[in-house]
Amino acid sequence: MLLKKAKVLMLTALSIAALHVLPAGQVEAAGGYACDGSPGVYIYQDGHYSGACTRVAVGDYADLTSLGIPNDSASSIKIINNPSSGLYYEAAVYDNSNFQGAKSTIRFGSDELGQDAVGNDRLSSLKVRTINYTEYTGVYLFEHDYYHGDWVKITANTPDLASLSFNDRASSLLITRAASTGQSQYKVSLYEGLGFSGRSTGTFSGDIPSLTASFQIFGKSGFNDMTSSVLVFSN
Helix, strand or coil: CHHHHHHHHHHHHHHHHCCCCCCCCCCCCCCEECCCCCCEEEEEEECCCEEEEEEECCEEECCHHHHCCCCCCCCEEEEECEHHHCEEEEEEEEEEHHHEEEEEEECCCECCHHHCCCCCCCCCEEEEEEECHHHHCCEEEEEEHHHEEEEEEECCCECCHHHHCCCCCCCEEEECECCCCCCECEEEEEEEECCCEEEEEEEECCCECCCCHHHHHCCCCCCCCCCCEEEEEEC
16 A cells, blocks of 8 residues: 555656646657646556546657656556647557557547556556547447457448458447537448348447447347448438
């Protein structure tokens, strides 16, 4: 318990010490900063975006300790984007230093890294980059419930998810929203069979955190790990 409290105090102090104000138009240098609500990638010691926090700017970090974050201490990651500038953040996180070992690519945050390949309290290196609106927008299928695990993005009809190495793997689904209106950009129909055949979810435009729970509620027997093809419509 004392060791954990000491770790919290050290991380908090480092975050406060990193606080600075950038002159207008100046690009933020790679490094760790205070968790002040600015766009970036936020690394938290505890799950559900709690505990000591460090905001990480764009850059490659072969050793997490270079940011003042103890190795193997991260439990959740939050992403804060900057839609007004058309920039969205992505974090590639690794459980070994020098970008080795299990990897997770995170675009929408992870409230529990233990549900992702990198694992809880195992993060040792990461790469933070920005992506543009076109690369960001789409329909995302995730391997696990609540937007965890491996994922694939689609923007057009996909008659065979095996072509994306994602057949019968989807457990949750997220649809990006337009920055100007906050409305979903796509409507989606999932199919159990190839070529849009077999049992279907029907058409929907909202996020589905669990393809098992959600479709049991709708009177179906669930749709976890059953999707083989997807129809995508612009909303």
